[in-house]
Amino acid sequence: MPDEAHRSASETFTVCWRRLIAGLAAVIPAAAAWDYGGILPWSKWAIAAATAGLLIAVLPLLLLRRPSSRLAYGLPFLALAIWGYAAFQTIPLPGSLVSVIAPASHAAYSQWSEVAGQAVPSSMPISVAPWYTRGYLVLPACFAGFVLIATVVLRGDKNVLILLTLTTIAGVLTSYIGIADKINANELRGDLLDYADQGIPFGPFVNRNNAAGYLNLCLACTIGSLVYRHRKQQRDRKHDNRYQISGGGRWEKLQSRINNFARSTDNLSIVLIVFAIVIASGIFVSGSRGGMLASVAGTLVVCFRSVNRSRKFTALIAISIGLVGFGLLLGSIGMVSAVQERFAQVWGEEALQDGRLDHWQDSLVASANFFPGGAGLGTYRFAYLPFQRVGGSSWFLNADGMPFEWLLEGGLIVVGLILAGIAWTYRLLWNLAFYKNSPTDAAVATTAWFAIPSLMVSQSFDFGILLPANTLLAALILGAVCATIKPAVRSKKQGKSSGSKRRRSGSQSAKQTSSSPSKTSEYPQLEVSPDPHAPTTTYSVAKSSKPVGGGSYPSSRSTARSGASAAHKPTHSPRSAGQRAVDIGLALACWLGCFSTAGLAVRQQYAAAEADHVIRRFNAWRPDLVDAADKIDAIANETHELCERYPRNPDLLLADAQVMLTQARAAMLRDAPEDLERQEFERRWQLTAPLLRRHQFHIQRATAPDRPLDWQSVLMPGESSELFLSARDQTVAALQYCPLNDQIYSLLLTLDFVDEGYVDTERWVNQLHQTGIRRPNTLHRLGVIASTYPGPETALPIWRDELQLVPERLQNVWQTIQQLQIDADLNTLVPDDPAALLTAADKLTTDPETREQLLSRIDAILSSEGRSSLKQLTSEDTFAPNDVEQFSPDTNKPLKHRVADDAQWHYFNARVAMLREDYSAAEDAYREAVQMKPGDLAWRQQFAHLLLQNGKQKEAVKQVERCLLQAPNDRRLLKLAAKFREAEVPPTDEATPAEEVEPTNEQ
16 A cells, blocks of 8 residues: 555545445444344344445445455355345246255145145245245345455455454453343342253343354454454564574573563553453353354464464463463353353263254254255245154254254255355465465454354354344455455466476465565565574565665665565566456446345345334234224234235234234223223133134034034124134235244134134144144144144144153143043053153042052153153152242243252152052152252151151151251241141141142242
């Protein structure tokens, strides 16, 4: 870059314009990170609009800039190719062609979306949810645009430092807020947040794994800034090592290198080290195991990529200082042990119990059915549902592993394009590492060498790259790499030669290129002197053989200026007019592709944002709001208008159907008096539920199957039949655009009484059962719907599948069956789970024969599988049903299947012995249990009751007194102790010990 004093006005404006664009481009990912990672539709719309605006601003710089390597356009074109294939997945194709490209997509449209009275479509898209795929297009479009923007503007030290500095500040703030939230949570709960919960937030991110991925990219920029500062300090202090003492032992060499590192570390370098420690601490405190592994991988790659021994030693010193500061920071906030335990789970038994491993098996099965075309980018949440068999009991919106998600959604083509992009990136990094040695180039190379491996590792266990904050920041880093690549121009005199000559000439050109300065740096080139007593690095200065002017040699200052000017001249010949035209054409083609895709993304995201806004308004609506009826009418008018504008949005169509059903129920709100009590208001509102209309219709239809029944007869006074018909039509329309959405099937089943829609009920029940086979809440509601129609014989297998997932729900399911007055066999319903069988035998039956059958199943399971079949007992296995919710509010959360410990094993045997009235064996088992777990008050109280029943009054009193040592102010325990002291014989009219004990807060 020319000296600032000699710049013209146009050059100054160009430099300022480039830096302004660089600053705006660096701010956008940081702003997206603060807005929940940029995942909301309005955020994506703003990002797409900003991308289009920056592309317009960067167009003059793109056309007037100096030539660059054509390799820089590879990554944007690959991203545009992904965009093109995703758009192709949304185009309707002949059904025969779709059956070859994606067989499961053809089955989804031809079988799953079938409705009585409608013909099977002859043409269909590859994507099983085209609206979601169109919404996905914003990511490759903005990625390509930001890579191109960074390629143009991130030239020169200050432009690169703008990106590194702003990203570092954003990472420090994000990490600080996340750590502060953790500390506040610890003070409120007395312990760290549960690391087993995968969905806990961290900082502004709603998922800690996404936050860890973003912080790793910020850490890469911080390390790049530190490398730049260190290299710059080395260059500025090049004369400090002019006189070096050769020889010496290893200790002297070690001491010399440490001194050199200390001299090249200034106050700003110390600040950057502190920032790196804060960001790294945020990654580990977040509890993301993938983020931890990514940080380790990036650090190892950067250390191994050091080109010489001295720099490896410098990296080792920096890493050592960082580890010490990292440990001190974690120790100051009391999280050392928690981080150690979480990091140990990376390769321990906890890693093998991760639900993602089982889910990935289902993902591979689904990928095989959609191979080779894929199910459509952005459709993972629906595509895997029909093929789940062993995955976790939750709905996976993403695969929590991008290789599996890309394989399912994009098939062979997208996976191939992504692998090509990774190979292209490493080609650029290799080129940069081989030819460059300026501070700016070293900073960019170090940043990329940390960011790319860490991103690959973290995204193998996460989906954070789908967040615009991570996508755009990775694009800027890759664009910085592209900006540093020089064009490789072959000399005109070089002709065709043999292979050996080409290799030799290539080696010579590499040497010449390595000795030439970097175009991204405004400083002279550094050279290494072979003389050990000479300065380690010197500026390359052009020497003059003749005196200038009147026989005097030029001054050292003028010589340095002329040398620096000569050093900046390229060693290769300039490109011809034809080559320049090709460069401009290639740049314009890339710019047009990026701009057009960004413009289309603006329109698509605006439509998605409008729909999301009205859907959120509807979800926030409550019947007890002021003017609730008028508000739901306003929402209905808005949804109707949007459905006319965007008739292919399945979420909007489904919301419109739900809004119309709510409108039909709103007649009660207008007729209800203002002074109506809360309880009576809720009772009346529940009576207007469409599910009750369905129940009444099928009950009346079952009582008189030969008599025709008008479905409008079950509607309440004031309810409009037109709203029900319109709601069903909208739901059927939504099914055509998203045939694997289980929420659509649930609403269709609710409205199957409308206009004889029950002819498809049995098929819809089976399809919803298949898509929700791994989700307990869906199965429980489906069982209730199926119990009315088609009947209990269809509902019982569904509830049985629910209990296979969460056996601890047995009491709730059995209570539902009794309320619906269904005759069911308890022994057949209970799964092969010892804890569930024990609960059924203890609390759900009084029949001796059924109880003995359940206990016999327990014996058979334990004899065949051993103790591994017994999982950790929940609170429901200890407390009465009416007390469980007080201590376990999240009763619907699936049990984490971990093998019970020794104490729970003995407690389980004691419970079984009590049911078989073997009180001697129960006493021995209880004694072992309370010895292994002395702090469990409930177990000790049960043991005390058993001792009193067995005639051991003194020992029973001692057990109650042991409980009082832990809860001395518990009045119930005081009364129980007094009762035990006064008792001479065990009371005969008391309940069994296990039933009499009440829970305490000290449990």
